Structure formats: C-alpha cells, structure tokens
Amino acid sequence: xDMEFIRNLQxxxxxxxxxxxxxxxxxxxxxxxxxxxxxxxxxxxxxxMALNDDIDDTLVEGKHPQENKKDNEER
Amino acid sequence: MFHWLEKNPFFFAVGVFLVIAYAGIVxxxxxxxxxxxxxxxxxxYTVLQLAGRQVYIRNGCNTCHSQLIRPFKSETDRYxxxxxxxxxxxxxxxxxxxxxxxxDLHRVGNYRTTDWHENHMLNPQAVVPGxxxxxxxFMFKKSADLKTAYAEAYxxxxxxxxxxxxxxxxxxxxxxxAKKAAxxxxxxxxxxxxxxGVKDAYKNGDIKEIVALIAYLNGLK
Amino acid sequence: MQxxxxxxxxxxxxxxxxxxxxxxGIVGMSVGVIIAFQLAFPELNNFxxxxxxxxxxxxxxxxxxxxxxxxxxxxxTWYYIGQRVLKVSMAESKFLMFIGKLQFWLYIIxxxxxxxxxxxxxxxxxxxxxxxxxxxxxxxxxWVLWGVxxxxxxxxxxxxxxxxSVWYYIATxxxxxxxxxxxxxxVPTYFVSGMGDWFHSVSMYAGSNDAMVQWWYGHxxxxxxxxxxxxxxxxYFLPKESGQPIFSxxxxxxxxxGLMFVYLWAGGHHLLYSTVPDWVQTMxxxxxxxxxxxxxxxxxxxxxxxxxxxxxxxxxxxxxxxVLASTFYMLSTLEGPIQAIKSVNALAHFTDWIPGxxxxxxxxxxxxxxxxxxxxxxxxMFKREIFSKKLVEAQFWLQTTGIVMxxxxxxxxxxxxxxxxxxxxxxxxxxxxxxxxxxxxxxxWTLRAVGGSFYLIGVFMWAYNIYKTATSSKAIxxxxxxxxxxx
Numbered sequence: 011x012d013m014e015f016i017r018n019l020q021x022x023x024x025x026x027x028x029x030x031x032x033x034x035x036x037x038x039x040x041x042x043x044x045x046x047x048x049x050x051x052x053x054x055x056x057x058x059m060a061l062n063d064d065i066d067d068t069l070v071e072g073k074h075p076q077e078n079k080k081d082n083e084e085r
Numbered sequence: 086m087f088h089w090l091e092k093n094p095f096f097f098a099v100g101v102f103l104v105i106a107y108a109g110i111v112x113x114x115x116x117x118x119x120x121x122x123x124x125x126x127x128x129x130y131t132v133l134q135l136a137g138r139q140v141y142i143r144n145g146c147n148t149c150h151s152q153l154i155r156p157f158k159s160e161t162d163r164y165x166x167x168x169x170x171x172x173x174x175x176x177x178x179x180x181x182x183x184x185x186x187x188x189d190l191h192r193v194g195n196y197r198t199t200d201w202h203e204n205h206m207l208n209p210q211a212v213v214p215g216x217x218x219x220x221x222x223f224m225f226k227k228s229a230d231l232k233t234a235y236a237e238a239y240x241x242x243x244x245x246x247x248x249x250x251x252x253x254x255x256x257x258x259x260x261x262x263a264k265k266a267a268x269x270x271x272x273x274x275x276x277x278x279x280x281x282g283v284k285d286a287y288k289n290g291d292i293k294e295i296v297a298l299i300a301y302l303n304g305l306k
Numbered sequence: 307m308q309x310x311x312x313x314x315x316x317x318x319x320x321x322x323x324x325x326x327x328x329x330x331g332i333v334g335m336s337v338g339v340i341i342a343f344q345l346a347f348p349e350l351n352n353f354x355x356x357x358x359x360x361x362x363x364x365x366x367x368x369x370x371x372x373x374x375x376x377x378x379x380x381x382x383t384w385y386y387i388g389q390r391v392l393k394v395s396m397a398e399s400k401f402l403m404f405i406g407k408l409q410f411w412l413y414i415i416x417x418x419x420x421x422x423x424x425x426x427x428x429x430x431x432x433x434x435x436x437x438x439x440x441x442x443x444x445x446x447x448x449w450v451l452w453g454v455x456x457x458x459x460x461x462x463x464x465x466x467x468x469x470x471s472v473w474y475y476i477a478t479x480x481x482x483x484x485x486x487x488x489x490x491x492x493v494p495t496y497f498v499s500g501m502g503d504w505f506h507s508v509s510m511y512a513g514s515n516d517a518m519v520q521w522w523y524g525h526x527x528x529x530x531x532x533x534x535x536x537x538x539x540x541x542y543f544l545p546k547e548s549g550q551p552i553f554s555x556x557x558x559x560x561x562x563x564g565l566m567f568v569y570l571w572a573g574g575h576h577l578l579y580s581t582v583p584d585w586v587q588t589m590x591x592x593x594x595x596x597x598x599x600x601x602x603x604x605x606x607x608x609x610x611x612x613x614x615x616x617x618x619x620x621x622x623x624x625x626x627x628x629v630l631a632s633t634f635y636m637l638s639t640l641e642g643p644i645q646a647i648k649s650v651n652a653l654a655h656f657t658d659w660i661p662g663x664x665x666x667x668x669x670x671x672x673x674x675x676x677x678x679x680x681x682x683x684x685x686x687m688f689k690r691e692i693f694s695k696k697l698v699e700a701q702f703w704l705q706t707t708g709i710v711m712x713x714x715x716x717x718x719x720x721x722x723x724x725x726x727x728x729x730x731x732x733x734x735x736x737x738x739x740x741x742x743x744x745x746x747x748x749x750x751w752t753l754r755a756v757g758g759s760f761y762l763i764g765v766f767m768w769a770y771n772i773y774k775t776a777t778s779s780k781a782i783x784x785x786x787x788x789x790x791x792x793x
Contacts, residue, residue, distance in 0.1 A: 017115070020111075020114075020115050024111055027107065027111075031104075031567060035560075035563060035564075035567075038087055038560070038563065039560060041087050042087075042556045042559065042560070043556065045088075046556065051088060053555045053556050053559070054551065054554070054555050054556070056467060056469065056470070056555050057545060057551035057552040057555050058551065059391045059465060059467070059469040060390075060391060060469060060471070060541070060542050060545045060546050060552075061545060061546060061549065061551060061788075063390040063391055063393065063546070064785070064787075065313055065314065065315060065390075065393055065394075065395060067393070069393060069464055069465050069466075070465060070467060071092075071465065071466045071467045072464060072465070072466060091467060091468065092466050092467050092468065094457060094460045094461075094468060094476065095457075097468070097473070097476065098457075098476055098480060101473075101476060101477050101480055101566055102480050102484070104563070104566045104567050105477070105480065105481055105484065105566055105567075105569075105570050106484060106570075107567075107570070108522075108567075108570030108571040109484075109488070109522055109570060111571075112518070112522065112571065112573070112574060112586050112589065112590075113515075113518050113519060113522060115583075116582075116583045116586070117515055119583075120513065120514040120515045120518070120582070120583070121512060121513070121514075121515055139506075142429060142430075142431040143427030143428075143429065144356065144359065144361045144362065144427065145359070145360070145361025145362055145364060145365065145429070145431075146361055147361075147431050148360065148361045148364045148365075149360065149361065151656055153580055153581070155579040155580070155652070155655075156579060157579070157652065157728070159727055159728040159730070159736060160727075162735070162736050163727075163736055163740070168580075168581055169581060170513065170514045170581035170582070171513075172513075172581075173512065173513025173514055173516075173517075173581065174512055174513050175512060175513070176512055176513045176516065177508045177509040177511070177512045177513075177516065178430060178431050178432055178508075178509040178511075178516050178520070179512070179513050179514070179516040179517045179520070180431065181517055181580065182656075183433060183576065183656070183660065184656055184657075184658075184660065184661065185656035185657070186345065186360075186744075187740075187744075188740040210348075213741050214741075215741050215744065215745045216348070216741060216744070217344075217345060217348035217744060218348065219344075219348065219351030219352060219359040219360060219361075220351070220352050221359075223355050223356045227356075230502065230503065232501045232502040232503075233495065233501075233502030233503040233506050234502075235499065235501065235502065236495040236496060236498070236499035236500075236501050236502030236503075236506065237495050237502070237506065237508050239495070239498065239499040240493055240495040240498040240499055240508055241508055243498055243499075244493050244498060245512070260501065
C-alpha cells in the first residue's frame with residue numbers, strides 16, 4: 011500500500027461520509043415533520059417534559075404503555 | 086429508526102460519539118507522519134536547553150510570547166524568516182502561544198544576546214521603557230533542574246526515537262556525561278554574564294535557572 | 307400513574323455543586339481581575355515572587371473558571387435537571403447518591419491539587435489542558451463517575467424519552483471525555499528515566515501535530531464545556547421559568563445534530579497561517595462559517611420561545627439573564643466565524659480581540675446561564691423565596707455594564723494592535739516598534755480590568771443572595787411551577 015493509495019482511500023471515505031451524513035440529516039428533517047403532520051408522533055409535546063416535571067406529573071411517554079400521556083389523554 | 090435512537094441512551098451515545106469523533110480523524114490523521122518530520126538541520130535540544138525550556142514553560146512565558154512567525158511581510162520584517170513545520174519536530178509540547186502580549190520569540194536567538202537577556206530578565210523596564218513584563222529576579226537564585234531535563238531527553242530518545250547521540254546531533258549519554266556537557270555549555274553563557282551570584286554558583290557546581298533559560302533562548306533561531 | 311407521593315427529588319448533590327460553583331467562580335474570576343490589572347499596571351506582578359506573575363496565574367484563571375466555576379455549574383444543574391426531566395429521584399437509588407457524593411468530593415480534591423500544582427509551575431503548557439498527568443488521572447476518574455451518574459439515572463428513569471437537555475448533557479460527557487484523553491496523551495518522564503520531577507511528563511505529539519491536537523481540543527473544549535451543556539441549561543430553565551414550551555422542539559433536535567457534527571471541524575481556525583497543512587486551515591475556516599447555522603438555530607429557537615411573552619422580560623430578572631445570555635450566544639457565535647475568515651484572522655490572531663470574543667461568550671452566555679440557573683434552582687432546593695429581587699436586578703445591570711465595557715475595550719485594543727503591527731511608513735518599513743503597540747493599550751486594559759471587576763462584584767452579590775436565600779429568606783410551602791418567587 012503506497013501513500014497515494016491511502017490518500018485516495020481517505021478522500022473517498024471523507025466524501026462518502028459527508029454525503030451519507032448530509033442525506034441522513036435531510037431524511038431526519040423529513041421524518042420529523044412528516045411524523046408530526048401525519049399524527050404519528052407529536053414531537054412538540056416533548057417540551058412538556060420541562061414544564062411538567064414534578065415527580066408526580068403525568069409522563070409524556072412512560073416506560074410502560076399504560077403510563078403514556080398520549081394513550082391516556084389524546085387519542 | 087430515528088425515534089428508536091431517541092429513547093435508547095446507549096445507541097444514542099454511540100451515534101453522538103461517531104458524529105463528533107469523525108472530524109478529528111479526518112483532520113488530524115492524514116498528515117500526521119508528514120508533520121512529524123524534522124527539517125534538515127533541525128537538532129534536538131541539549132539538556133541545558135531543555136532545562137531552560139522547562140523554566141520557560143513553568144513560568145508561562147508562552148502565555149504572552151508566541152513562537153510562530155506567520156508568512157506576512159510585517160512579521161518577517163519584525164521577527165525574521167517565517168516558521169516552517171519541520172523546525173518544530175522536537176518541540177514537545179509546541180509553544181506557539183495564542184496571544185502576543187510580548188513579541189514573538191521563535192528566532193530571538195538571532196538578534197538578542199546573553200547580556201541583553203541578563204539585564205532584561207532582571208529588570209525589563211530598564212531595558213525596554215514601558216515594558217509590562219514581570220521582573221524575573223528569582224531565576225538568578227533558583228537552580229536549574231538538570232535531572233528533570235535529562236529525564237525528558239532520555240524519555241524522548243527512548244520512546245520517540247529522537248536522534249540524540251547520532252552524528253552531528255547533541256550527545257546525551259549517561260546522566261553524568263550529560264551533566265558534564267551541560268556545565269561546559271553553561272560555562273560559556275556564565276562567562277558572558279555580569280551577575281556575581283550566578284558566577285559564584287557556577288564555580289560551586291550549580292547552574293542557575295537564568296543560565297538555562299538563556300541557553301534555550303539563544304538556541305531559538 | 308405511579309403512586310409515588312412519598313418520593314421527592316433529592317437535591318443534596320446539586321447543593322454541593324452549587325456551593326463549589328459559587329466559591330470557584332469567585333476564586334477564578336478574582337484571579338482573572340488580578341491578571342487583568344497586571345497588564346495595565348505591571349508592578350502588580352512582583353509581589354509574590356514567582357507565584358504572582360501573570361504567566362503563573364493565567365492558567366489558574368482560565369482553568370478555574372472553565373473547570374471550576376463552569377463544570378461545577380454543569381454538575382449542579384445536571385443533578386437538578388437530570389432528576390426532573392427523567393422524573394426519577396436520586397433518593398431512589400442509594401448507589402447513585404453515593405456516586406454523586408463521591409464525585410463531588412473527588413472533584414474538590416482534584417481541584418485543590420490542580421490549583422497548587424499550577425501555582426508551583428507544574429504545567430504541560432497546553433492551554434486549558436495545563437494539568438500534569440497525576441491531575442489528569444484524577445479528572446478522568448471524576449468524569450467517569452459523572453458518566454456512571456448520568457447513565458445510572460437514565461437507567462432508572464420513568465420518562466422514557468430523553469428530553470433535549472439530557473441529549474446535551476450526554477454529548478458534554480462524551481465530547482469532553484474524548485477530547486481530554488487524546489489531548490493529554492503524555493509520557494511521565496520519571497517512569498522512563500527513573501529520575502527528576504515525578505510530576506513531569508512529555509507530550510506524545512510534537513510540533514505541528516501537537517498544535518493540531520491541542521487546538522482540536524482547545525476549540526472543542528469550548529464547545530463541550532462552554533456551549534453544549536449551557537444549551538442544556540437554557541432549554542430547561544427558560545421554558546420552565548417562563549412557562550412557555552420550546553418554540554419548536556424539532557428545531558432543537560436538528561440544531562443538536564448540526565452542532566455535534568459541525569463544531570469539531572472548526573478547531574483548525576486557531577492555526578490559520580501557521581505550519582499545519584493548508585487544507586486543514588481552509589476546511590476549518592469553512593466549517594466555522596457553517597457553524598453559524600446550528601448555533602443560531604438554537605439561539606433563535608430560544609428567543610422565539612418568548613414570543614408573545616416579552617412582558618416577562620420586564621417583570622422577571624431571571625428571564626433577563628436568560629434572554630441576554632442567548633443574545634450574547636448569538637453575538638459570539640457570529641463573531642467567532644468572522645474571526646475565522648482567513649483575512650480577518652490575519653489581523654485578529656494574537657491580539658486582544660480573541661480574549662474579547664471569548665469573554666463575551668463566557669461572561670455573557672456561560673456566566674449568565676449558570677448564575678440565572680442557580681437562581682432558578684435556589685427556591686426549589688432550599689424551599690425559600692429568593693432573598694432579594696432588587697439585588698438580582700442590580701446584579702444583572704452591573705454585570706451587563708461590565709461585559710459591555712469588557713468586550714468593547716478588547717475589540718478596540720485588538721484591532722488597534724493588529725493594525726499597528728502591520729502598519730508601514732512611506733518607505734515600506736514597519737511604522738511601530740513592538741513596545742509602541744503595547745503602550746497604546748494601557749487605557750483599554752484599564753477599562754477591561756474595571757469591567758471585569760464589575761462582573762466580579764456581581765458574582766459576590768449573587769453569592770450573598772444565594773446564601774441569604776438558603777438561610778434566612780421567607781419559606782414557601784408549595785413548589786412554584788413556573789416563575790421563581792422572590793422578595
């Protein structure tokens with residue numbers, strides 16, 4: 011393996027990683043807004059985690075499904 | 086897939102780590118070998134110079150003085166030839182600094198003398214009116230730590246293959262040999278100094294910090 | 307629902323770190339004020355021999371505020387926010403309580419050793435990583451304990467989804483761990499050679515490589531100590547204090563990933579026109595500009611959270627702290643990229659414009675968030691009203707004045723000196739000797755030191771207010787949901 015080859019490898023690695031991450035990032039944006047719109051997942055309600063943070067407050071998304079605020083109240 | 090990541094702290098952490106680690110790998114690794122190569126003619130520090138370099142570091146000289154001449158005419162006019170990567174090959178740590186409260190010192194050995202340093206370190210304001218540098222009288226009283234300097238030279242030779250003892254390079258040898266060499270080098274500097282305390286100490290087999298520091302500064306070229 | 311009426315949040319460790327944030331804040335900033343005056347009045351250097359010079363004290367200031375004040379603030383808020391957004395109490399796990407306390411006391415020991423060793427001159431000289439290897443080992447242990455605490459608390463959480471602040475705390479933990487370990491790779495010389503100072507070590511990297519690793523660290527230590535955890539704080543404290551949900555939670559997630567990815571590339575902008583490879587410099591410059599996007603994404607999100615509620619800014623001094631903090635965050639995340647443009651950097655590098663930039667970030671953004679955050683926590687931790695609203699107001703205005711004095715004088719000083727260094731006369735010779743460019747800075751350095759003193763006085767007012775809140779303020783029966791009660 012000569013230096014040239016390693017350099018090429020690094021170059022390709024760099025470009026493809028940037029490409030991959032950029033695509034991933036845009037898919038993430040798309041996913042966030044799609045799932046909000048489609049009603050699959052309400053990301054905005056996660057703000058409540060700071061506002062209603064008493065230890066007895068309703069959980070936004072409990073570890074067990076029956077604790078979920080979504081299941082209990084919304085739908 | 087994304088939501089799954091948001092509630093699995095372990096995989097979330099792995100994801101974050103990959104994203105943040107990536108940049109370091111791409112920027113630091115590719116030229117690592119090349120950047121470590123010394124310039125032809127660059128020599129490792131002698132034990133006395135290393136002792137002086139340690140004095141420089143211990144007193145945070147690098148918080149005010151840079152050692153990096155940028156390739157601008159205004160800088161090369163003021164400080165000399167711009168710095169090259171290979172010149173720093175034996176600098177562990179690098180001492181480029183981040184703020185020039187005082188002038189750059191990368192080539193100070195070219196235009197300042199032992200005598201100038203002696204006067205200036207004792208009372209900077211007497212040499213440069215308006216200077217804001219602290220007085221470093223204590224360096225004329227404290228002894229240079231040759232043992233730690235030798236320990237450092239020995240370590241970099243052993244661990245990083247720094248070419249001591251090779252033709253045209255500084256000799257290291259055993260501690261006693263290195264000490265002897267340091268005394269010879271220090272003798273030349275002490276001969277150029279006026280301070281009686283430093284001269285007496287040298288006669289009694291003691292090298293003061295100021296001597297080591299001047300040896301280091303004179304070697305910056 | 308859990309029937310967990312008996313359980314309450316346990317703020318013991320948060321209180322410990324609150325105390326250390328206040329104490330180390332006073333120590334670190336006092337040293338900062340001293341060295342600021344030393345630049346204006348150099349005789350001040352000579353009082354304590356080698357222990358009182360600028361070069362010895364400066365690392366104690368920088369490390370003191372970064373790893374003393376700020377890290378204490380990060381820990382205090384983590385041990386507060388962490389419990390609340392995960393809806394689990396430290397009291398529910400004896401193990402985590404033990405880890406938390408152990409972390410605190412070890413931290414205090416490490417800080418003490420670090421301060422003494424720096425005063426003695428035991429330094430690696432690398433900025434914000436000056437500590438020698440024994441201190442480094444201590445720091446790593448403290449950090450690992452914090453990791454145990456974070457993931458332990460997450461492990462027993464009730465709320466399944468991690469709130470955005472927790473994301474940022476996790477990132478802080480991982481980022482600092484990675485950066486710190488790699489930048490502090492060093493070989494203790496005593497163990498190789500068997501002689502000399504056993505504290506002494508030598509860096510694993512040399513020259514340009516050492517510089518690259520150092521500024522990859524130095525820049526991103528700013529990211530993961532001064533930015534990421536502070537965003538964690540504001541995403542909790544501002545919504546909670548104002549009662550407003552985050553303007554767009556989705557935007558906060560996107561900014562998170564953006565910041566995580568982009569920040570790490572920008573470190574090379576500290577090395578423009580140096581001897582590191584040219585492509586590294588260019589890339590760092592470009593990524594620094596891109597960095598505006600995720601930074602402003604967070605900042606705008608935070609400001610828009612206050613949409614329609616700006617009246618609170620008038621009535622609630624804590625909201626003032628938070629809003630001004632995010633404004634300063636916007637300012638310094640715009641200023642930084644500007645300085646990273648190569649031609650601007652040619653002028654700004656090595657001048658006072660750089661510390662000026664650092665301080666409008668640290669004083670305005672970091673300091674205000676920690677101060678404001680602890681003000682918010684105090685009534686809930688101590689079950690008492692904040693002792694004096696008037697004092698909070700006075701502190702806010704005094705510190706704001708101090709910051710403005712600080713950065714304006716440093717901007718002028720930096721640009722003045724940068725221009726003088728490159729100025730030439732009609733024949734093309736340098737117009738000024740170096741000392742000319744130092745003497746001209748005297749008034750600005752004086753102004754800066756006074757501005758810093760104002761800020762420090764504000765910190766004393768904060769300390770007094772918190773002390774009175776904890777001891778003798780009016781008790782409150784029920785925990786306030788939003789705005790903090792103050793007398």
